[in-house]
Amino acid sequence: MLPRLKPISVVRRPAEVILVGRSLELTYLADPDGSVAALLEVLARGAHPVAGLPAAMGERGFTVTEADMAAAVTALDEVGVLLRADSDAGLDPDTRRRYESNLRFYDLFAGLQRPGAAFHRAMRDADVLLLGAGGVGSGVLQSLVGLGAGRVRLVDFDMVEEKNLARQFAYAHGDIGRAKVDAARDWAARYSPGTTAVEAVHERVADAGTIRRLGAGASVVVSCIDSPNDIQLLVNEACFALGVPFVTGGLQYSTLFYWSVEPGVSPCRLCLELNRADEGAAGEPEQSVVLSAEFVNRATGPVAQVLAGFMALETGRYLTRTDPPVAAATYHTFELADGMRTTREPWPRHPACALCGPAAAA
Ligand SMILES: [Zn+2]
Structure with a gap:
């Protein structure tokens, strides 16, 4: 499963980042060394499983363990800013096209445990x-x-x-x-x-x-x-x-x-x-x-x-x-x-x- 950052605004300030979430709710994260901002950039691409995050962070000059990354991903999921990169998996192409905007609405409420597709299936x-x-x-x-x-x-x-x-x-x-x-x-x-x-x-x-x-x-x-x-x-x-x-x-x-x-x-x-x-x-x-x-x-x-x-x-x-x-x-x-x-x-x-x-x- 590939965790991906939801399409939200992220604001960088000295020593911290601010996540602008659903309902314009703000989450402040301490980031003295810039590693949190780097991780958010990596997660925005939704291209790596948790096991692949240490290598992606290494390319940006940060040495982290897989356990660090697992904990960070869990914490970000708990504040509701992550979804699965394959949130629509299991839905056929017609359904994805027909209900595209509904699926993107459900993404607001989706998380790593419940992809947007699950909300559509419940409706179906x-x-x-x-x-x-x-x-x-x-x-x-x-x-x-x-x-x-x-x-x-x-x-x-x-x-x-x-x-x-x-x-x-x-x-x-x-x-x-x-x-x-x-x-x-x-x-x-x-x-x-x-x-x-x-x-x-x-x-x-x-x-x-x-x-x-x-x-x-x-x-x-x-x-x-x-x-x-x-x-x-x-x-x-x-x-x-x-x-x-x-x-x-x-x-x-x-x-x-x-x-x-x-x-x-x-x-x-x-x-x-x-x-x-x-x-x-x-x-x-x-x-x-x-x-x-x-x-x-x-x-x-x-x-x-x-x-x-x-x-x-x-x-x-x-x-x-x-x-x-x-x-x-x-x-x-x-x-x-x-x-x-x-x-x-x-x-x-x-x-x-x-x-x-x-x-x-x-
Ligand atoms: Zn009653």
């Missing part, structure tokens, strides 16, 4: 249950197809209407009147033939049992539907029964939100409901709803695309484990009408939660 082995083929759902589908997800079961009961064409870019004018799931499946087949298998399920989701049935074998569930009213709790219940994580989100007035739940790991959506009920009981004056806001769809194209993108990224984290899910039991909001203010609020596990509290474990 993915089986996603995608609920909803509207603005957000069809956008998530487009991202999943671009990422090379192996299989998507797409569930929706609606037909394509003219008004959808403002923001549902998987559909064209000629699709009006067709079932969205059929049109979306056909879009995927045209866009990337023979990669993602999209199964179109023309069905209305109204109970947890349906979600459980459709989600059998899924690696993750993505919920992009907003009815019935308790859909989040239904998806939560079904995903706990399946032991499968789920990602969801939506738009309320001008506020985008998304969050996810990983059964067995994170607190669940029922915990959030119970926490809110406690907060209400603890001090808020009694209140009753006088007028309930009528549901109005205000999602423009860019809004649907932004939300679909965040949800697809979170879905990708569950599927490939590039980095830990950022929205597990964490409510993320983006306030589109207020200078793009963002918030991020984790919620705790509720002790009385029937799904994930101590009572459930007993």
